[in-house]
Amino acid sequence: MSHIHIPDGVLPLWLVALGWAGALALVWIASSRARRTDVRRKVPLLGVVAALVLVAMSTEVVPIAYHVNLTVVAGVLLGPWLGAIAAFIVVVMLALLGHGGVTVIGLNTLMIAAEMAIGWGLFRVLARAFGRRHVGWAAAAATIVTLAITTTALVGLVALAGGGAATGRETGALDPRSLTFANPFSGGIVSVNTLRGEAAPAKPAAPLSVARFAAVVYTLGPIGWVLEGLVTAAVLSYVARVRPGLVFGQAITEPERGPAGDEEAH
Amino acid sequence: MTPDRIYPATGHDHAHTEGCDTVVRVSCVKHSYEDGTHVDLCGLEFTADRGSRVAILGPNGAGKTTMLFHILGLLAPQEGTVEVFGVDPSSRWADIRRRIGVVLQNVDEQIISPTVYDDVAFSPRQYGLGEAEVRDMAEAALELLGIEHLAARVPHNLSGGEKRKVALAGALVMRPDLLVLDEPFEGLDPTSRTALIALLRTLAEERGVTIVMSTHDIDTVPEFADYAYVLQQGGRIVLKGTPAEVFARVDLMAAGNIRPPILAELFAQLREADPSAPAPALTVEDAVLALGAWKKA
Amino acid sequence: MDVRAIDLCATTGTSRLHRASPITKLGAFVLVLTAVVVQQNLFIVLACLLLLVALALGSRLPARHVFALAAYPAVFSLVFAFAAAPDAFTGAVFVVRAVAASLAAIVLLFVTPYPQLFAPLQRVLPEVVGDALLMTYRSVFLLAEKFEHLRVAIRLRSGLTHGHPVRALRATAGALGALVLYAFDLSQREYDVMRLRGYQGRLRITLPAAANRTFDAALLASAAAVLAIAVIFRAAGATLTPWSWLLAAAAALALLATIAGRLVRT
Numbered sequence: 001m002s003h004i005h006i007p008d009g010v011l012p013l014w015l016v017a018l019g020w021a022g023a024l025a026l027v028w029i030a031s032s033r034a035r036r037t038d039v040r041r042k043v044p045l046l047g048v049v050a051a052l053v054l055v056a057m058s059t060e061v062v063p064i065a066y067h068v069n070l071t072v073v074a075g076v077l078l079g080p081w082l083g084a085i086a087a088f089i090v091v092v093m094l095a096l097l098g099h100g101g102v103t104v105i106g107l108n109t110l111m112i113a114a115e116m117a118i119g120w121g122l123f124r125v126l127a128r129a130f131g132r133r134h135v136g137w138a139a140a141a142a143t144i145v146t147l148a149i150t151t152t153a154l155v156g157l158v159a160l161a162g163g164g165a166a167t168g169r170e171t172g173a174l175d176p177r178s179l180t181f182a183n184p185f186s187g188g189i190v191s192v193n194t195l196r197g198e199a200a201p202a203k204p205a206a207p208l209s210v211a212r213f214a215a216v217v218y219t220l221g222p223i224g225w226v227l228e229g230l231v232t233a234a235v236l237s238y239v240a241r242v243r244p245g246l247v248f249g250q251a252i253t254e255p256e257r258g259p260a261g262d263e264e265a266h
Numbered sequence: 267m268t269p270d271r272i273y274p275a276t277g278h279d280h281a282h283t284e285g286c287d288t289v290v291r292v293s294c295v296k297h298s299y300e301d302g303t304h305v306d307l308c309g310l311e312f313t314a315d316r317g318s319r320v321a322i323l324g325p326n327g328a329g330k331t332t333m334l335f336h337i338l339g340l341l342a343p344q345e346g347t348v349e350v351f352g353v354d355p356s357s358r359w360a361d362i363r364r365r366i367g368v369v370l371q372n373v374d375e376q377i378i379s380p381t382v383y384d385d386v387a388f389s390p391r392q393y394g395l396g397e398a399e400v401r402d403m404a405e406a407a408l409e410l411l412g413i414e415h416l417a418a419r420v421p422h423n424l425s426g427g428e429k430r431k432v433a434l435a436g437a438l439v440m441r442p443d444l445l446v447l448d449e450p451f452e453g454l455d456p457t458s459r460t461a462l463i464a465l466l467r468t469l470a471e472e473r474g475v476t477i478v479m480s481t482h483d484i485d486t487v488p489e490f491a492d493y494a495y496v497l498q499q500g501g502r503i504v505l506k507g508t509p510a511e512v513f514a515r516v517d518l519m520a521a522g523n524i525r526p527p528i529l530a531e532l533f534a535q536l537r538e539a540d541p542s543a544p545a546p547a548l549t550v551e552d553a554v555l556a557l558g559a560w561k562k563a
Numbered sequence: 564m565d566v567r568a569i570d571l572c573a574t575t576g577t578s579r580l581h582r583a584s585p586i587t588k589l590g591a592f593v594l595v596l597t598a599v600v601v602q603q604n605l606f607i608v609l610a611c612l613l614l615l616v617a618l619a620l621g622s623r624l625p626a627r628h629v630f631a632l633a634a635y636p637a638v639f640s641l642v643f644a645f646a647a648a649p650d651a652f653t654g655a656v657f658v659v660r661a662v663a664a665s666l667a668a669i670v671l672l673f674v675t676p677y678p679q680l681f682a683p684l685q686r687v688l689p690e691v692v693g694d695a696l697l698m699t700y701r702s703v704f705l706l707a708e709k710f711e712h713l714r715v716a717i718r719l720r721s722g723l724t725h726g727h728p729v730r731a732l733r734a735t736a737g738a739l740g741a742l743v744l745y746a747f748d749l750s751q752r753e754y755d756v757m758r759l760r761g762y763q764g765r766l767r768i769t770l771p772a773a774a775n776r777t778f779d780a781a782l783l784a785s786a787a788a789v790l791a792i793a794v795i796f797r798a799a800g801a802t803l804t805p806w807s808w809l810l811a812a813a814a815a816l817a818l819l820a821t822i823a824g825r826l827v828r829t
Binding site: 007008009010027028031032034035039040041042043044045046047048049050051052054055056058059068070073077085086088089092093095096097098099101102103158209210212213215216217220227230231234235238239242243246 | 566569596599600632633635636639640642643645646647648649657660661664665666668669671672680684688689690691692694695696697698699700701702703705706707710732733735736737739740741742743744746747749750751753754757758762763764
């Protein structure tokens with residue numbers, strides 16, 4: 001439940017548009033920052049990390065119910081700026097696969113970019129506080145806190161959308177309380193009166209129920225946070241053991257080079 | 267090495283090239299990897315002359331790929347010198363890259379574009395050539411490898427051999443003067459392998475392309491290479507010469523953990539059993555002639 | 564998500580939709596998506612959904628994969644509808660609309676090879692982002708294959724069994740850790756290759772022209788008509804709403820006709 005699975009057409013237009021504007025601005029700033037240094041190194045790195053997140057997301061640990069995200073891992077590896085670009089790529093590809101709506105690509109990008117940035121920051125602080133021997137704890141704690149924050153942001157988003165999701169009859173929506181079926185043959189030989197209801201007065205739609213939504217995500221969410229925390233801890237402590245530079249380094253500019261080609265087969 | 271090969275005046279930058287026709291020179295390069303692996307490419311000096319086909323032989327971990335990476339400027343020598351077209355490739359790659367075509371070991375990772383045509387057209391497009399010129403070059407390269415029918419295909423649906431051909435087309439598209447190949451015969455069926463050997467020979471003899479390749483496939487060396495270098499574990503270059511010269515040194519081959527071609531082994535054992543046995547032949551035709559003559563004598 | 568199946572269908576499919584120009588398909592997708600998003604009327608959204616199903620079946624897309632992908636947004640929008648929708652009717656609109664929007668994206672992905680779909684996008688995106696988007700495509704295949712190998716190896720060596728979630732989680736995390744390292748080495752090698760092959764920024768991709776201009780025009784016109792109907796029904800509101808069930812019925816007939824056509828031909 002970490003990234004938004006809010007489908008298309010639920011959030012009001014202004015929120016969707018704001019999401020797009022924010023995401024495009026973020027991606028634009030991030031890419032102009034990336035261009036200052038060797039672009040050629042960034043492009044394959046971004047491609048690979050975005051692919052990594054996508055492959056991880058397609059892995060179900062517990063069938064259907066839960067899949068890994070690796071967003072915090074990607075954040076730790078890429079840093080916040082490159083992370084924002086990777087977030088955009090991942091969200092675009094997921095939207096085309098039907099995971100998350102196309103119109104909410106902007107909001108989803110902001111959400112995942114935030115997840116990567118917060119995860120990156122928390123992990124750096126906690127890893128320093130806990131010491132390098134306890135990378136796993138730092139990673140797990142950073143992940144759980146990050147996901148709790150982004151889930152809260154998601155609830156906030158729904159609260160913002162709250163009254164805005166207009167479903168009034170005047171917009172052409174069907175209202176169950178006044179459901180009518182017009183019959184093109186009604187003026188003709190047979191009149192199907194059973195399908196005619198009473199004309200109902202237009203009513204303002206009921207708002208989205210934020211409380212129920214919050215209750216659902218805060219009960220289902222923590223299971224996911226803990227699982228993701230465990231996976232992130234395992235992955236990051238594995239990487240920290242084998243290539244500490246990737247985890248503790250500054251933003252990656254110069255990946256460590258292992259022995260070339262056939263030397264790998266010691 | 268072959269004095270009859272005349273170096274044509276194709277560009278003024280060759281004036282800087284020392285030894286007039288040495289395209290690649292690697293002198294006692296040493297490299298330590300971060301995990302503690304050391305490769306010392308010392309011993310004999312490695313050179314490749316214009317239009318020659320040079321094979322680098324050695325066991326796993328001998329440093330064949332490290333040598334190629336130095337030639338390609340992917341690794342900068344920590345000690346020793348590397349010269350390609352008279353310059354240091356690690357610092358001046360941009361000056362020479364158009365003249366060098368490369369196929370690395372894992373072709374899957376080398377094909378970066380989403381379709382075969384786009385991948386073959388990758389380099390000319392990056393060098394900013396016009397789309398019409400790019401098309402001509404890409405089509406010529408596809409035709410050279412006989413894979414025009416793959417142009418619209420997606421790389422990951424190709425077979426291993428097809429991918430290798432696509433990577434080669436991508437390396438040949440700029441009509442390079444130097445071709446660097448890491449294990450080029452891996453994954454090719456016998457027919458494709460014979461065709462590739464013939465193609466490389468044509469490139470070397472007709473276009474004067476210098477070819478440097480590393481290989482495990484010892485039996486292709488006599489057919490393919492003018493010269494071969496043998497690397498021992500740790501990178502020491504212990505042997506250099508024509509395939510016949512190299513494979514005659516069965517002792518060094520064994521010490522370097524390299525199995526000689528089956529024919530070389532056969533002739534070596536014949537010699538051991540009977541000193542009148544003929545000098546080693548490395549191709550089946552030569553062996554038939556030599557053994558026939560021996561039988562008559 | 565089975566990326567391979569999607570790619571195979573997109574690159575080897577021969578339907579008219581496959582052979583249309585990618586820009587036309589993108590345009591039609593945007594029109595239909597807008598129609599789905601602007602509409603609040605269950606019947607109209609349902610009509611779009613039924614037409615999309617007919618389109619998928621008519622283009623002989625692999626039904627199993629298409630509908631498996633479409634099931635994801637159905638599940639998540641159901642959760643969302645349960646959590647946040649004020650009443651069952653609005654909830655139903657959420658679900659149908661989410662599935663319709665996703666199905667539009669999925670059909671697009673199944674009939675257009677990824678590079679052609681992203682080439683127009685890449686041209687308007689910043690260089691780093693666009694190129695990384697295209698690199699992600701190749702990397703997903705390389706990483707997915709590697710990950711599969713790692714999982715098989717782990718399963719053979721340590722017994723990755725379903726029904727033992729902790730062990731499965733640990734094994735998956737181990738494979739992911741190894742995958743992260745492989746991914747970094749891969750990005751290093753891709754960087755080497757790009758440098759060797761003269762990469763200077765901005766990958767270029769050839770876009771195929773439409774096989775049949777009339778079909779492309781018809782496709783765009785139908786998508787525009789769908790949007791026009793959606794907009795008219797929304798604007799006219801209460802007047803036209805009672806008639807909207809006709810659209811759903813017509814779409815259902817079109818779907819039945821498509822299914823019948825397929826049955827007759829096979």
